[in-house]
Structure formats: C-alpha cells, structure tokens
Amino acid sequence: MGPGPISAYPSVLRSMSAPLVGQYDPFMTHAMTETQDLYRQVWGTANEATVLIDGTSRAGIEAALVSLIRPGDRVLVPVFGRFGHLLAEIAERALAEVHTIETAWGQVFPASAIEEAIVRVQPTLLALVQGDTSTTMNQPLDEIGAICAKHGVLFYTDATASLGGNAFEADAWGLDAATAGLQKCLGGPSGSAPLTLSDRAVEVVRSRSKVEAGIREEDDASASDFVRSNYFDLGMILDYWGPRRLNHHTEATSMLYAARECARVLLGEGRDAVIERHRVAGAAMLAGVRALGMDVFGDVAHKMNNVVAVMIPEGVPGDIARQAMLEDFGIEIGTSFGPLHGRVWRIGTMGYNARKDAVLTTLAALEAILRRFGAPVPAGAGVEAAADVFAGRG
Amino acid sequence: MGPGPISAYPSVLRSMSAPLVGQYDPFMTHAMTETQDLYRQVWGTANEATVLIDGTSRAGIEAALVSLIRPGDRVLVPVFGRFGHLLAEIAERALAEVHTIETAWGQVFPASAIEEAIVRVQPTLLALVQGDTSTTMNQPLDEIGAICAKHGVLFYTDATASLGGNAFEADAWGLDAATAGLQKCLGGPSGSAPLTLSDRAVEVVRSRSKVEAGIREEDDASASDFVRSNYFDLGMILDYWGPRRLNHHTEATSMLYAARECARVLLGEGRDAVIERHRVAGAAMLAGVRALGMDVFGDVAHKMNNVVAVMIPEGVPGDIARQAMLEDFGIEIGTSFGPLHGRVWRIGTMGYNARKDAVLTTLAALEAILRRFGAPVPAGAGVEAAADVFAGRG
Numbered sequence: 001m002g003p004g005p006i007s008a009y010p011s012v013l014r015s016m017s018a019p020l021v022g023q024y025d026p027f028m029t030h031a032m033t034e035t036q037d038l039y040r041q042v043w044g045t046a047n048e049a050t051v052l053i054d055g056t057s058r059a060g061i062e063a064a065l066v067s068l069i070r071p072g073d074r075v076l077v078p079v080f081g082r083f084g085h086l087l088a089e090i091a092e093r094a095l096a097e098v099h100t101i102e103t104a105w106g107q108v109f110p111a112s113a114i115e116e117a118i119v120r121v122q123p124t125l126l127a128l129v130q131g132d133t134s135t136t137m138n139q140p141l142d143e144i145g146a147i148c149a150k151h152g153v154l155f156y157t158d159a160t161a162s163l164g165g166n167a168f169e170a171d172a173w174g175l176d177a178a179t180a181g182l183q184k185c186l187g188g189p190s191g192s193a194p195l196t197l198s199d200r201a202v203e204v205v206r207s208r209s210k211v212e213a214g215i216r217e218e219d220d221a222s223a224s225d226f227v228r229s230n231y232f233d234l235g236m237i238l239d240y241w242g243p244r245r246l247n248h249h250t251e252a253t254s255m256l257y258a259a260r261e262c263a264r265v266l267l268g269e270g271r272d273a274v275i276e277r278h279r280v281a282g283a284a285m286l287a288g289v290r291a292l293g294m295d296v297f298g299d300v301a302h303k304m305n306n307v308v309a310v311m312i313p314e315g316v317p318g319d320i321a322r323q324a325m326l327e328d329f330g331i332e333i334g335t336s337f338g339p340l341h342g343r344v345w346r347i348g349t350m351g352y353n354a355r356k357d358a359v360l361t362t363l364a365a366l367e368a369i370l371r372r373f374g375a376p377v378p379a380g381a382g383v384e385a386a387a388d389v390f391a392g393r394g
Numbered sequence: 395m396g397p398g399p400i401s402a403y404p405s406v407l408r409s410m411s412a413p414l415v416g417q418y419d420p421f422m423t424h425a426m427t428e429t430q431d432l433y434r435q436v437w438g439t440a441n442e443a444t445v446l447i448d449g450t451s452r453a454g455i456e457a458a459l460v461s462l463i464r465p466g467d468r469v470l471v472p473v474f475g476r477f478g479h480l481l482a483e484i485a486e487r488a489l490a491e492v493h494t495i496e497t498a499w500g501q502v503f504p505a506s507a508i509e510e511a512i513v514r515v516q517p518t519l520l521a522l523v524q525g526d527t528s529t530t531m532n533q534p535l536d537e538i539g540a541i542c543a544k545h546g547v548l549f550y551t552d553a554t555a556s557l558g559g560n561a562f563e564a565d566a567w568g569l570d571a572a573t574a575g576l577q578k579c580l581g582g583p584s585g586s587a588p589l590t591l592s593d594r595a596v597e598v599v600r601s602r603s604k605v606e607a608g609i610r611e612e613d614d615a616s617a618s619d620f621v622r623s624n625y626f627d628l629g630m631i632l633d634y635w636g637p638r639r640l641n642h643h644t645e646a647t648s649m650l651y652a653a654r655e656c657a658r659v660l661l662g663e664g665r666d667a668v669i670e671r672h673r674v675a676g677a678a679m680l681a682g683v684r685a686l687g688m689d690v691f692g693d694v695a696h697k698m699n700n701v702v703a704v705m706i707p708e709g710v711p712g713d714i715a716r717q718a719m720l721e722d723f724g725i726e727i728g729t730s731f732g733p734l735h736g737r738v739w740r741i742g743t744m745g746y747n748a749r750k751d752a753v754l755t756t757l758a759a760l761e762a763i764l765r766r767f768g769a770p771v772p773a774g775a776g777v778e779a780a781a782d783v784f785a786g787r788g
Contacts, residue, residue: 002416005644016410016648020583022396022726054585055449055625056643062625090624093604183644189414191448191585191646210487228622230484231449231456247731249450250399250577252585254410255649332416337641 057181060193145174451575539568
C-alpha cells in the first residue's frame with residue numbers, strides 16, 4: 001500500500017508466464033499492434049505513435065525528452081515536487097537550457113502561472129508532471145494544451161503516477177507527448193513505459209533522423225541535430241513498432257504481455273469505472289486516516305485519487321512504525337523525500353490495491369501500530385469511516 | 395530455433411509470476427544482492443559493480459558506452475558483423491570520435507590486428523563484440539585484455555549473443571566492462587541486461603558524477619563531463635544497487651526475478667556443463683545440416699556454439715521455406731542481415747533450445763521442407779548425423 005511500485009493484478013502476473021515467440025512471429029507483431037490499440041484507449045488518443053519503451057517509467061521520460069529536445073533548446077519545467085526536479089535533470093542531460101518555476105510542496109500551479117512563464121521563457125517544450133507521488137498532488141492539465149498551442153510550445157507530461165487512476169485525455173487536453181509506467185495505477189510491474197506522441201511531436205522526432213557517419217557532410221544539420229541516444233531515439237522505435245518493422249531493440253516480450261494485460265484489465269472494467277474505483281478507494285483512505293486523528297499533507301482538493309500523505313503523529317517514530325507495519329502485518333506504506341522526509345507517510349490505493357479489503361485492512365493495521373507507539377486513536381474509527389465511504393455514506 | 399530471442403526455460407517463465415514487493419522491501423533488496431552474486435559467477439568476475447540494466451541488451455550496451463565515453467574520446471570498434479556497426483553507432487551518438495577496422499563477414503580478428511589498430515588510433519576505449527549472431531562468429535577475447543592493459547585502453551565487450559553458451563571469463567580476460575541480455579544462451583526473455591564493470595571502469599564512471607545546476611561553476615569540469623543520460627548513468631545505477639540504495643529508477647521486479655532464475659538455472663546445472671551442452675547441441679546441428687547437404691557460412695573454427703548460418707540451397711525460396719517451417723512445424727529459424735540477406739538461414743541452439751529433442755525435431759522438419767521445395771536431401775541423414783553427435787559418435 002505504498003506510493004508504488006504496488007502489487008500487480010493477478011492476471012498481469014500470470015500473463016508474464018506465457019511462452020515467448022520470435023521477434024517477427026506474426027503472433028508477436030500482432031501482440032504489439034494490439035497493445036498499441038489498447039493504449040490509445042488508455043491515453044484517450046488517436047495518436048498512431050503510441051508504443052511502449054522497454055525500460056522503467058524513467059526510460060519513457062528520457063525517450064520523450066531526449067528525442068524532443070535539441071541541444072540548446074529552452075525547456076520550461078514547473079516543479080511542484082521531486083519528479084519535476086527529475087524532468088529538469090533529464091532535460092539538462094539532454095543539453096537543454098532548462099528554466100524552472102516552483103511552487104510550495106503540496107500545491108499545484110494555476111494555468112495562469114504556467115502561461116506567464118511560457119511568455120517570459122519562450123521555451124520550445126513545456127515538461128510538466130501530472131501526478132507527483134512525492135507530494136500526492138495532481139496538476140490540472142486540461143487548460144495547458146491550449147496555452148501551449150497558442151504559444152507554439154510542445155507539451156509533454158509525465159503521467160507515471162496518475163495514469164489509470166485519475167482522468168487523462170491526451171487528445172482533448174492537447175498533449176504532444178506523454179509517458180507512464182505500469183507500476184502505479186495500471187497495476188503491473190515496473191519495466192515497461194507506455195508512451196504516446198502527437199503528429200506534431202512525431203514531426204520533430206522525424207526531423208532528427210541520424211545520417212550515418214560515412215555519408216554525412218561536416219556542416220550537414222543532421223551532424224549536430226541527431227538524438228544523443230540510439231536506445232531512446234523515438235524515430236527508430238516508431239519504425240520498429242510501425243508497418244516497416246525495422247529492427248531496433250528486441251522487444252521485451254514478457255513485459256509486453258504484462259503491459260497488454262494491464263490495459264485489458266483497465267479497459268475490461270472500463271476506463272471511467274477504474275478511475276471511479278480509485279476515487280472511492282482514495283476517498284475512503286482519506287476519511288479513514290482523518291478518523292484516526294491524523295492530519296493530511298497538501299491541498300487535498302488537488303490530491304491524486306491514488307495516494308495520500310499523512311503527517312506522522314507527534315512522538316511516533318516514523319521509520320520504526322513503518323517497519324512494524326511491514327513485519328507484523330505484511331503491509332508496506334511509503335516514506336517520503338526532500339522537505340517531507342520524516343514528516344509524512346505516503347499511503348497508496350492504486351491498481352489492484354484500490355480495493356475495499358486492502359483499504360480496511362491497512363486502516364486496521366495502522367490503528368494497531370499507532371496505538372502501539374502511544375498515539376491516541378479512537379478505536380475502530382478509521383475502518384468505520386472508510387467503510388462508510390465504500391457504502392456511499394461517506 | 396532462431397538466433398534469438400528464443401524459448402525461455404520453463405522455470406524462468408514461472409518466476410515472473412511471483413508477487414511483487416516494494417522497492418526497498420528487505421525481500422527485494424535481498425533479491426537484488428543475490429542476483430549480483432549470481433551474475434558475478436556467470437561473468438567469471440569478482441567485480442563489485444555487477445548489476446542489471448532495466449532494458450534490453452541494447453540498453454546495456456548504451457549504458458556502458460555512454461558512461462565510459464566522454465564526448466570527443468577516441469573509440470576503436472573492430473567490426474566483423476552487424477553488431478560491430480551497432481557499437482560504432484551508439485559510440486557516435488555518445489559523441490565519440492569513432493574509428494573502425496573491418497574484416498570480411500564470416501571471419502574474426504587476430505589479436506595482432508587489434509593491437510596494431512590500438513597503436514595507430516590510441517583510443518581510450520576498445521569496444522568489441524564477442525559473438526555476432528549476424529555472422530555466427532565468436533571473436534576470441536582471451537588475449538585482448540592484456541593488449542588493452544599494455545596500452546592503457548579500456549576494454550568493453552558486448553556478450554549478448556554468447557554469454558552462457560560459450561566461454562567467458564571477465565576477470566581472466568581483463569575485461570573492464572561487459573554487457574549481455576537474457577534472450578540468447580541465458581534462456582530468458584529480452585528486457586534485462588546483465589552488466590559488469592572493473593574497478594578501473596568504475597573509476598571513470600565515478601569521475602563523471604553530475605554536479606547539480608544550482609551549485610555548479612561555469613568552468614567546472616563536471617559542467618561538460620557529465621554522462622549525457624540520466625537513465626544510463628552507471629554511477630547512479632551503482633548507487634542504487636550498492637549499500638547506499640539511493641533511489642534512481644524503480645527496479646523492474648519481474649525482470650529481476652527472470653534474470654535471477656536464468657542465472658540459477660545456469661549455475662545449478664554448472665557453468666561449464668551448460669557451455670558443454672551448447673557445444674554439443676551446436677556440433678549436432680552443424681553435423682545435421684551438413685548431412686542434409688547444406689553448406690555452412692563462415693569460418694567454422696570460430697563459430698559460436700549456439701548458432702549456425704546455412705547457405706540456402708539453390709532454387710529454394712528462403713523466406714517462403716522459413717515461413718513453412720513456422721506454420722507447418724511451429725519452428726522458427728532466422729533470416730539474416732546485410733551482405734548475407736537472402737543467402738543464409740540462421741539456426742540457433744541456445745538456452746532452453748540447446749536440447750537433443752529440439753535439434754532432432756528441427757532437422758526432421760528442415761528435411762521435409764527442403765524436400766518440399768525440390769532440394770535433393772538424403773532421407774534421415776540430418777537427424778542421424780546429429781543423433782550420432784549426441785551419442786558421442788559424431
């Protein structure tokens with residue numbers, strides 16, 4: 001019940017035991033094409049360029065940024081938690097001129113603040129986290145795409161922590177690029193990163209095809225403009241996933257099966273139904289921890305559905321109590337980073353864990369642990385408050 | 395029975411269905427440490443810096459090269475097949491000054507030719523493929539480490555296609571860096587890349603730690619010297635796998651289980667025993683295809699144990715026959731690249747497929763298909779010749 005990685009859906013675990021087939025076996029290429037179609041529905045997009053990156057969610061971020069950023073490009077990164085810093089760091093490694101704006105941890109940006117910074121910085125790319133697990137905040141994106149389009153800025157978002165558990169509409173919100181991972185609301189293992197690119201983003205990627213050394217002129221633009229990575233060159237990755245099937249990496253078959261099954265579970269239950277399940281589980285957990293007398297960190301109106309940060313009560317030893325949760329109850333809850341380190345626990349309700357029994361069991365265990373460490377807790381109040389939410393009485 | 399990816403060991407497939415745990419759960423960190431120890435034995439090394447890269451074998455290559463090559467460094471790549479070209483291409487993207495030497499496809503380099511080129515080019519790094527599936531050749535490495543050490547050159551090898559099915563001794567051969575994948579002789583799925591680094595290589599990586607923008611001086615060496623990738627910065631990856639456990643990516647748990655089980659299978663059977671099994675299976679396949687009247691491509695004395703390239707007989711339509719093997723017998727054999735395209739099939743005997751029944755069944759099917767397309771084949775000769783090898787009569 002941490003902020004991710006989390007327990008996977010049982011059918012996702014089973015899917016990875018399926019036999020492997022060759023890279024160009026029709027069964028394999030069909031599985032790839034099918035997975036692309038499933039993720040178009042997950043992302044809410046008609047983007048042809050919808051694929052998986054073979055690596056963790058961080059690999060997806062780097063593939064998007066290194067393929068879209070030319071050395072020297074100005075990139076704007078609004079930072080509202082740890083993962084904004086990560087986007088800035090990855091953009092720096094891609095030799096961007098990185099500009100950041102920051103807001104206090106626990107807050108999100110109003111669209112006007114982002115537009116103001118865009119006007120001032122005139123970036124080629126806006127890189128914005130949707131859900132930052134370090135603060136639990138969910139940055140509203142629905143007005144940002146139009147602002148970016150107005151100013152001719154590419155709009156990338158990192159939806160690793162949020163996709164599948166909170167609303168996401170790649171096309172309606174005007175995203176040019178978005179990436180995620182399986183290990184949060186999608187209920188799978190880390191190791192595969194869904195990615196989608198708009199046609200405008202594909203144009204940028206395509207314009208940076210690398211011309212091989214032997215046939216390149218010294219002052220050819222492509223001599224300086226190529227993507228500084230082979231593994232993350234989205235042009236080559238799209239050619240492998242596309243009808244040309246040009247050999248690039250060897251697709252990670254078992255992780256593809258996992259990613260496909262994550263999407264099947266989500267779409268089988270219904271995208272809106274899964275988000276609603278996350279909303280209810282998150283609301284129940286929130287009501288439960290508050291009923292146990294705990295304060296919640298940050299602007300709760302903008303909290304992600306799938307994670308809550310609770311202030312560790314005065315006098316309770318955070319790490320020892322967390323360890324007791326794991327050792328005595330087999331339940332993991334999360335520690336925290338940066339300015340929140342040692343001040344909050346992060347409790348997730350995502351993917352397979354966005355379930356009534358998981359929420360109620362966690363609250364029962366948490367109550368026992370808080371009591372053990374001397375915090376005053378009203379007996380049964382957490383479980384009861386959460387059960388009320390699940391019953392529609394919350 | 396292609397040149398990889400191949401069928402995985404059943405226990406490897408099962409291992410990926412194991413439940414996930416949190417990133418810092420003691421069970422997880424223990425599994426990581428255990429996997430490091432297993433791969434030290436697989437590589438034949440005492441290198442502390444022995445880890446997995448979360449991505450395909452190509453991700454392992456890029457992690458090694460981008461972390462070891464400073465922009466402008468001279469890198470020497472001896473090319474004897476497609477994957478030499480890949481090393482050169484990845485080194486170019488890392489902004490190396492790349493020098494190649496080439497030999498005809500189907501040949502390997504004598505150590506003297508590599509030394510001569512080292513003396514001429516004076517590279518900081520030699521990047522050399524061990525086994526190149528495109529030509530089936532196995533480049534001898536045992537004398538190269540001493541040559542590199544003599545000239546102060548770092549020695550990297552790509553052992554993707556060879557590790558586990560052919561001799562490999564990271565320490566005895568003086569390797570500074572080596573990478574592989576699971577989807578060849580290790581008998582697992584693509585998606586995790588074992589990597590090992592000598593202390594000398596670790597020093598290079600450590601000297602390139604990125605200093606954060608806010609505290610960096612304009613003319614600080616680290617301002618220009620940092621690794622041009624966050625995901626592949628081996629310094630950060632070593633800090634995550636090491637005792638400090640500094641958060642970097644979220645380790646791909648299911649792929650870690652797979653990688654661990656691949657090593658367990660190999661070490662359980664015995665490293666030398668597994669290589670011998672590959673040797674026998676490869677010799678049996680070689681004897682079998684020759685007994686069917688087929689010519690074999692390349693310098694057979696330097697062929698990898700685990701793959702053979704057979705000349706497609708005159709008049710047999712290569713791709714249609716290959717497709718018939720797959721559709722009628724469920725057996726995949728490989729096509730080929732570059733100068734061999736359309737001229738040879740590549741037949742693998744690696745990992746779980748380095749088995750008598752797999753070899754004999756493939757030869758029986760191949761005989762049927764060759765006959766169907768009008769090639770003159772002596773009835774039963776392929777199966778019989780291979781069976782003789784397995785019986786020690788070959």
